[in-house]
Structure formats: structure tokens, C-alpha cells
Amino acid sequence: MTAADFIPVLIQILLAIGLGGAILTASVIFGQRARRNRIKDTPYECGMPPAGPGRTRYSVKFYVTAMLFILFDIEVVFLIPWILSYREFLVNGIPIIGPIAVFFGIFILGLIYELKKGAIQWEK
């Protein structure tokens, strides 16, 4: 593929952004106007007066999940070149099964370690 083949993708993205912007603008222009008051300007909490700040403290597990995702996702991305060349290598007798077995071994060991550590145990 040359750079010119990507032009339709660029056009599509720009059109989507343009359409979204146009819809937001139209909504501002055509929307009703209504008066504000003190109650309307409070965050929605089922009719109760809001208690405390909007962004409360939250579980550190969310950070752990995000970090684990980055680690495992990079391992998944590293598999893509292997998928494209695996059968070619097999037929031509280039050793591929051993190296990829080591890679999968590291992948699975990491997963087992993470699960044993309780990184995604939310109940406790």
C-alpha cells in the first residue's frame, strides 16, 4: 500500500469528526433555552443534596488492571508477526516452534503469577 491508498481513511475520519461537530453545534443552536437555578446546577444524586466532592477515592485495583492490560496487550501485539510468518517458517524448515513455545511460556507464567498474586481479586 502506498500513502495514496490511505486517503479514503483520512477522508472518512474527517467526515465523521465534521459530522459530530455539526451535530453538536446544531444542538446548541436549536436547543431550548431554560432558566438555571441552584438545584438544577447540582450533580444528580437521585434527588439528595450531593455529599462530598464528585470524584471520590476509588479502588487501586483499577490502576493494577490498567497496568496488567498494557503488559499483556504488548505481548498480544508481539504475536502478530508470528501469525503472519508461522506457516511459511514451518514449511521451509526454519525453527519457529521452540522460540514461540518459550514466548508462550513467559506469557502463561506471567498470567499464572498475576492470578496467584490476587491482582484481579475484587471481593476482598
Added chain:
Amino acid sequence: MELVPLLLKILYAAIMLVVVLTIAGYSVLIERKVSAYQHGRIGPNRTTTPFIRPIPVIGPLLTRLGIIQLPADGLKFLFKEDFTPPYVNRPFFWAAPLIAFVPSLAVIAVIPFGQYTSPLTGEMIPLVLAPMDLGVIFVLAIGSLSVYGVVLAGWGSNSKYSFLGGIRSSAQMISYELSLGLSIFPVFLWMNAPGSDAGLSLSSVVEAQNTMWFLITCPLSAFLFLVGIFAETNRLPFDMAESETDLVGGFHTEYSSFKFGLFFVGEYGAMAVGSALFVLLFLGGWNFLPFLANPWPAGWIGSVLSVLWFLVKVVGMITFFVLIRWTLPRYRFDQVMKLGWTVLLPLAIANLIVNAAAVAIHDLW
């Protein structure tokens, strides 16, 4: 680049956009109608306009089907008060609906939707705006950007329900992305035979399924991909983003008017793209049926038929999404995470290893 081909490309892109928006809009109608029938109700059946009502036979039928419901809902979104609460973080609050809306419409450029068989040479050309050899990776990469819309909406709203909904669903979406990515690899492992230049393109997946669907040869991959798509599009039973019973509206609690509408359209657009992706990867795309040769004749009639057959499959998948919504109960958040990391991810890895071993046995003996 010349001016005329460029304008033509812009026209095609605009047509694609309109078609996908229409599918997304009418899948709301499908959702409401199918939900209603599952509950023993009728669903939207009285919205009409003065131009349609008086037509004999067809007018009342269209009214009863709720065809006018979509433009009516759109106009209602447009004319409601566009309220920006004073306590929000304005840049994030305004950017979030746009970021949730754009990815699902941007990826349609690389999705093939039919074929054209030349009557002279018999050569088959897939109909697609940008025939990218990285198709699947592009769709997954851009499609997963919509998680930023959810996170920014939750963070920017500065409200407890929005915040909890935002971080919960972002944790869910990134967790299921792993098994989603791993689940499609066996398909491409089988496809990239020595000497083939199939790569990761979506049109070669459809070509490879000419008489045999990958749903039959890789059923576990299909199942894992389906679950991943449900989680990525925040559909029930993985409805962490909204979860009305404990979070009111989730990340879009504070949104009103068409800012909320953009989230809505983006969600249904993602559902339509996810359905199209599942059809392309596992249900044979526009190929007729497994074990049967394509009946599409050469020339434009055949391409119209193939596009229509593809659309029938996509609409069937959307209906399946809705049927599942009213069949399975919602998971609790810790159950969602546990299912993703301890069941689906090991299953996806095992599936990939088994397929790799099968490929090795197949190729070496």
C-alpha cells in the same frame, strides 16, 4: 491527486457514513421492537407524519412498524435543552461525546461489504473504500479508542455516578480487549498459508470462507470474539457503563440533548460495526451459505445481491444482540473482571496454542 477522483472518494465516504448511521439508527428501532415482542408488548407503533398516514395500506403499516420513530427521536434530541452543568470540566465534557462517536464511523472505511465479479475476466473485486492489508488491526485499534470517550465523560462530568460508571466500564473494556485480540489470531494463522499474501485484510478472510465458514472450523474463536464484542460495545450482560440499577445512567448521567444522542448513536454504531466484523470473520461475509458455491452472477446484479446478503447477516447479528440483552442477567462488576481474566483469557491462549499445534501437524505431515 486529481480533483474528480478525490471528490468521488468523498462522495463514497459520505454515502458509507449515511448508510451506517441509518443502520445504527434503525437498530434502535429493532431493539425497541424486539424488546417489545419479548415482553409481549407492541413497541413504537403510532409515530407518523401527515405525508405517510393517508397512503392506503402502506401508510398504516409503516406507522405500525414505527418507521418514522427514528427521525422523530432525532428531532426531539435536537430541540431539547443543551444543558452544560456549571460543575463540569468543560473541555472534557464537550470532547467526550465526539470521541465516543467518531471511532465507530471512522473504521467503516476499511470494512468490505460486497463483491464485484467482472463479466469479462471473471476476476472478483471486493467492494471496499480503502483495501487495507492491516484491516482487522485497524478496526480493533481505532474502535478501541472509544474507551476514551467513556473515560473522559466519566471524569469530566464531576459527578459520582458518572465517575464510577466511567472507570468501571474502562476497566471492563480494556480487560476484554485481550481475549478479543487473541480470539481472532487462529483464523489468520490458518489463512496465512505459505506463499499467500492474505495478511490481516478483511476481504481475504471472506475469500478464504468461500465454501466453509470459520464459525465451523474455529468455533471457540467465534465464541470468544462474540463475548469480546459484547463487552467492547457495553451491551448486556456486560452493561457496566450504564448499569441503571446501581449507577442511574453511568457515564452519561449528566448529559442532555444531542450530546447524549452522540453517545447513543456511537454505541449503536459500534454495535453495527461489531456485527459486521463478526459476519466478515466467522459468518462468511457475503458468501451465500457454507458448503455451497456463491450464486451471485457476474456484473452489477451479483454485487447488489452480495451486498444485500451481507446486510441481511448484519441485521441478523444486531437482532441477536438484542435477543441476548433480554435473555441473560447483568453480571456484577467483580464477576465481569473474574470472567475476563480467569476464564476468557486462558481459554483464548489455549485456543491459540491448540490451533498452532494443529497447523504444525497439518503442515509438517
